[in-house]
Amino acid sequence: MKSKGTSNGSSTKSKLRLSPQRLNEIGLAVALLLIIVFLSLRSPFFASFANMWAILGDAALIGIVAWPETLIIIAGDIDLSIGPAVAFWSVILAELMAKFHFNLGIAIILTLFGGWTVGCFAGWLRGRFGVPSFIVTLGLWSSFRGAAQFMTNSLPVSINQSGLMNFLSGKIGPIPTPAVLMFVLFFIFAFIARRTTFGRTVYAVGGNPRAAMLAGINVIKIRVLIFGLSGLLSAFLGLVIAARLSSGTSSAAQGLEFTVITAVVVGGTSLSGGRGTLLGTLLGTLFIAVIGNGLIILGVNSYFQDVLTGFLIVGAVLINTIVSRRRE
Amino acid sequence: MASNIVELTKVSKRYDNVQALFEVDFSIAPGEVRALLGKNGAGKSTLIKLLSGVELPDEGKIFINGKPIHKPSIQTSKEFGVRTVYQELSLIPGMSVMENLFIGSWPTSFGVIDYKQMRTECSSALAELGLQIDPDAILGDLSIADQQLIEIARALSENPAVLILDEPTSSLGAAEVDRVLNAVLAIKLRGVAVIYVSHRLSEIRKIADSVTVMRNGSVVESKEMSKIANHEVVKAMLGDVDMMERERIGRSGESSSVLNVSGVSFSPKLVDINLTVREGEVLGLSGLLGAGRSELLQIMAGIASPDHGEVSLKGQSITGRGLTYTKRVGIGITPEDRKRDGIFPDLGIDENIAISDWKKSAKLGIIRSRLLTRFTTQIVSAMSVKTESNRTLASKLSGGNQQKVVIGRWLFAESQILLLDEPTRGVDIEAKAQIYELLRGLARSGKSVVFVSSEIEELELVCDRVVTISDGRIVAEHFSPEFTTNDLLLAALGASEKLEAE
Numbered sequence: 001m002k003s004k005g006t007s008n009g010s011s012t013k014s015k016l017r018l019s020p021q022r023l024n025e026i027g028l029a030v031a032l033l034l035i036i037v038f039l040s041l042r043s044p045f046f047a048s049f050a051n052m053w054a055i056l057g058d059a060a061l062i063g064i065v066a067w068p069e070t071l072i073i074i075a076g077d078i079d080l081s082i083g084p085a086v087a088f089w090s091v092i093l094a095e096l097m098a099k100f101h102f103n104l105g106i107a108i109i110l111t112l113f114g115g116w117t118v119g120c121f122a123g124w125l126r127g128r129f130g131v132p133s134f135i136v137t138l139g140l141w142s143s144f145r146g147a148a149q150f151m152t153n154s155l156p157v158s159i160n161q162s163g164l165m166n167f168l169s170g171k172i173g174p175i176p177t178p179a180v181l182m183f184v185l186f187f188i189f190a191f192i193a194r195r196t197t198f199g200r201t202v203y204a205v206g207g208n209p210r211a212a213m214l215a216g217i218n219v220i221k222i223r224v225l226i227f228g229l230s231g232l233l234s235a236f237l238g239l240v241i242a243a244r245l246s247s248g249t250s251s252a253a254q255g256l257e258f259t260v261i262t263a264v265v266v267g268g269t270s271l272s273g274g275r276g277t278l279l280g281t282l283l284g285t286l287f288i289a290v291i292g293n294g295l296i297i298l299g300v301n302s303y304f305q306d307v308l309t310g311f312l313i314v315g316a317v318l319i320n321t322i323v324s325r326r327r328e
Numbered sequence: 329m330a331s332n333i334v335e336l337t338k339v340s341k342r343y344d345n346v347q348a349l350f351e352v353d354f355s356i357a358p359g360e361v362r363a364l365l366g367k368n369g370a371g372k373s374t375l376i377k378l379l380s381g382v383e384l385p386d387e388g389k390i391f392i393n394g395k396p397i398h399k400p401s402i403q404t405s406k407e408f409g410v411r412t413v414y415q416e417l418s419l420i421p422g423m424s425v426m427e428n429l430f431i432g433s434w435p436t437s438f439g440v441i442d443y444k445q446m447r448t449e450c451s452s453a454l455a456e457l458g459l460q461i462d463p464d465a466i467l468g469d470l471s472i473a474d475q476q477l478i479e480i481a482r483a484l485s486e487n488p489a490v491l492i493l494d495e496p497t498s499s500l501g502a503a504e505v506d507r508v509l510n511a512v513l514a515i516k517l518r519g520v521a522v523i524y525v526s527h528r529l530s531e532i533r534k535i536a537d538s539v540t541v542m543r544n545g546s547v548v549e550s551k552e553m554s555k556i557a558n559h560e561v562v563k564a565m566l567g568d569v570d571m572m573e574r575e576r577i578g579r580s581g582e583s584s585s586v587l588n589v590s591g592v593s594f595s596p597k598l599v600d601i602n603l604t605v606r607e608g609e610v611l612g613l614s615g616l617l618g619a620g621r622s623e624l625l626q627i628m629a630g631i632a633s634p635d636h637g638e639v640s641l642k643g644q645s646i647t648g649r650g651l652t653y654t655k656r657v658g659i660g661i662t663p664e665d666r667k668r669d670g671i672f673p674d675l676g677i678d679e680n681i682a683i684s685d686w687k688k689s690a691k692l693g694i695i696r697s698r699l700l701t702r703f704t705t706q707i708v709s710a711m712s713v714k715t716e717s718n719r720t721l722a723s724k725l726s727g728g729n730q731q732k733v734v735i736g737r738w739l740f741a742e743s744q745i746l747l748l749d750e751p752t753r754g755v756d757i758e759a760k761a762q763i764y765e766l767l768r769g770l771a772r773s774g775k776s777v778v779f780v781s782s783e784i785e786e787l788e789l790v791c792d793r794v795v796t797i798s799d800g801r802i803v804a805e806h807f808s809p810e811f812t813t814n815d816l817l818l819a820a821l822g823a824s825e826k827l828e829a830e
Contacts, residue, residue, distance in 0.1 A: 197686035210669045216655030
C-alpha cells in the first residue's frame with residue numbers, strides 16, 4: 001500500500017473516485033489527443049514535427065502569461081490588462097533603446113522592473129482599498145494600449161538585431177525558444193502553486209479570504225505579489241514578442257487577455273476562486289493552440305474560425321461543469 | 329390515529345453505504361409541538377428532507393394529511409402543507425421585511441406591486457407572532473433573531489399544516505430565544521403541527537409536548553415530554569457513550585496576568601471595559617447575543633482598534649496591531665461563524681492547520697511534506713479529529729471536526745492565548761464534550777483561553793472565571809465553583825432590566 005489514508009478496506013471506492021479537477025484534466029487530455037488524431041488523419045502536414053513545434057511556439061504566447069493568471073484567478077481575482085500590457089512593454093523596450101539609447105541589457109531590466117512595479121501597484125489598489133480587480137485591470141487595459149499608441153503614433157518602433165533578441169525569436173534545436181521558456185516557467189509556477197507556502201496561501205485567500213485574514217495571513221501582500229508576477233511576466237512576454245516582430249508594436253497581442261482567461265477556465269480553474277491547477281491551464285493552452293492551428297490547416301474561413309472556437313470553448317466548459325456537478 | 333397530520337411507517341433510506349434511516353415510524357397531530365433530537369448524523373436531516381419532499385424513501389410510506397407522497401417534489405410537499413425553515417437563512421438581505429415575507433407572491437394590482445396592501449398584510453402577519461418589526465425595514469439591518477423570526481413568519485404566511493424548524497435558535501442568545509419560543513407557541517395555538525429540531529434541552533422543556541430522539545438512523549425514544557427526564561433524553565441521544573462529567577473546576581489560584589484590557593470603548597458596542605486574562609485559566613465571556621462579546625474578542629486579538637483604551641500583552645501594547653503581528657506574539661482567535669470565516673473548504677486538513685505558521689513545515693518557503701505530515705498529524709490526534717487521512721478536504725468534515733481543525737490551527741502556531749468565539753455552536757454533544765476537555769487541557773498546560781458562548785449552561789462546565797457583558801459593560805464576575813448557570817443568566821438579563829428602569 002502506498003498511501004496511508006486508503007489502507008483500510010472501506011475506502012476502496014474513494015480510491016477510484018477522482019476529483020472533478022483530475023477528471024477535467026483527463027477529459028481535456030483525451031479531447032486533445034482525439035483532435036490531434038483527427039487533424040493528423042485529415043492533413044499529413046498537421047502531424048509533421050515542424051507543425052507541432054509551431055503549435056508549441058504559438059502556445060507559448062498564451063502560456064507564459066496564463067501561468068500567473070491562473071494564480072490570480074485561483075486567488076479569486078482577475079487580470080484583464082494582459083494584452084495591452086504586453087504591447088505596452090514591448091513598446092517601452094523599443095523606445096528605451098531608440099529614444100533614450102539604453103543598451104539592450106539595461107532596457108530589458110528596466111522593462112521587467114516596470115512590469116513588476118505596475119503589477120504590484122494594481123495588486124495594492126486591489127488589496128489595500130478593495131477596488132475590484134476587474135475594474136483596476138480594466139483601467140490598465142485601456143491605459144496601457146492608449147499609452148502605447150500615443151507614444152508611437154501606432155507605428156512600430158524597430159529594434160536592432162542582436163544576439164539576445166535573435167535567441168528569443170529563434171530555436172533551441174528544433175524547438176522555438178518561447179516554447180522552451182513556457183515549459184520552464186510552467187514547472188516553476190506549478191511548483192509554486194503546489195509546494196510553496198506562498199502558493200498554498202494563494203489557494204487559501206481565494207477559497208476564503210476572511211478566514212485567511214483571521215488565520216493571520218497578510219492578504220494584501222499576497223494580492224500585491226500575484227499581480228506583480230502577472231505584470232512581470234506580461235513584460236517578459238512583451239520582450240519575446242518584440243524579439244519576434246523585431247520591433248515594439250502598440251497593436252500587438254490584441255485580445256490576448258481573453259484567450260488567456262479562456263485557457264485558464266477551460267483548464268478547470270474556478271472563476272470564483274480557491275480551485276484550479278497549472279496542469280489544467282497547460283492543457284487548456286494547448287487545446288486552444290491546437291484548435292487555432294488545426295482550423296487554419298483545414299482551410300476554414302478565418303471569420304468562421306472564431307465562430308467555431310467560441311462553440312468549442314463553451315462546449316468544453318459545459319462538459320466540465322456537468323461532469324463535476326455529477327461528482328459532487 | 330386517523331387524526332395525525334403526518335404519518336411515517338417503516339421508512340428507510342440509504343446513501344451509498346450509509347444507512348441514514350432504518351424503519352422509522354413517526355407521527356404528529358395538529359397543534360402538537362414535537363421536539364426532534366439526535367446527534368449530528370443521527371438521521372434528523374434525512375427525516376426532514378423526506379418530509380419536505382426533497383427525496384423519497386427507499387422503503388416505507390409517508391402520508392401527509394392522509395395523502396401519500398409518491399415522488400420527490402418540494403412543490404407537492406408544499407401543496408400538502410409542509411413548510412421547512414432551515415438553519416441557514418434563505419432571505420434576501422437587501423430587500424425590505426415585507427418584500428421578503430411575501431417573496432415570489434407579492435400582492436399586485438393591475439400587474440404592479442401593491443405595497444400598501446403588502447404593508448398591511450405584513451403587519452398583521454407579524455403581529456400574530458407577537459412581533460413588532462417595521463415592514464419597511466431593510467432585512468439585512470435587523471438582528472439575526474429578527475431575521476430568523478421573519479423566516480418563520482414567511483413559512484407561516486402560507487398557512488402550513490406542518491411546520492419544520494431546523495435549529496431555529498442555534499445562533500441566538502437567551503432573550504432572543506424566548507421570542508422564537510413565544511412565536512412557536514402562537515403557531516401551535518393555530519393548530520399547526522410543529523417539528524422542532526434543537527440541541528437545547530432547556531428550551532425544548534418550555535415548548536414541546538412530546539419528544540422523539542434519534543440515534544444512528546433509528547428512533548430510540550418517543551414520549552410525552554412530561555414523562556421523560558433530561559438525563560434520559562441525553563442518554564438516549566448518546567447511547568452507551570460516557571456522559572460528560574459535570575466536574576467542578578477549582579479556582580486556580582491567582583496566577584500572573586498575561587493580557588490586559590484597560591478602558592476600552594468601541595462605539596456603539598463597548599463602554600469602558602477593564603479585563604485581565606490570567607495564565608492557565610479558562611475565562612468565560614457571557615452575555616446575550618449582540619452584547620459586544622465578539623467585538624471585545626476582536627479588539628483583544630488586535631484585529632479591531634478601539635476608540636479609546638489599550639490592550640497589552642505582558643505590558644506591551646498590542647492595540648490594533650493586526651493579527652499578522654499578534655499571531656507572532658502568541659494570540660490566536662477562532663471566528664464565530666466557522667463555515668464563513670474559519671475553514672478553507674478546498675484545502676486539506678493539514679494545510680488548514682499549518683497555514684497559521686507555515687515556517688514550521690517549510691524551508692525557504694518550500695513546503696516539506698514530511699514535516700507537514702508529522703506536525704499536523706500531532707495536532708489531528710491531539711484534537712481527536714475524526715478523519716481517514718489528514719489530507720481530507722476540510723469541506724468534507726462535520727461541524728465539530730471543522731471546529732477542532734480551526735482551534736488546532738492555533739495549537740500548531742503555539743499560541744499562548746486562545747480567543748474562541750462560540751466554538752461549540754452547531755456542534756453535536758459528543759464533540760462538545762471533547763472540546764470542553766480540550767480547553768481544560770490547554771489551561772492545565774499553562775495557556776490562557778477566553779471562551780465566548782451563548783449557551784450559558786456550558787460556561788460552568790469549563791470556565792475558571794466568567795465575566796458577563798451586558799449592553800457593552802462588564803456587569804458581573806463569577807469564580808468557579810461558586811456560581812451556577814442561573815447566576816450567569818441573571819447577570820446577563822438583570823442589567824438590561826435595570827437599564828429599562830432608568
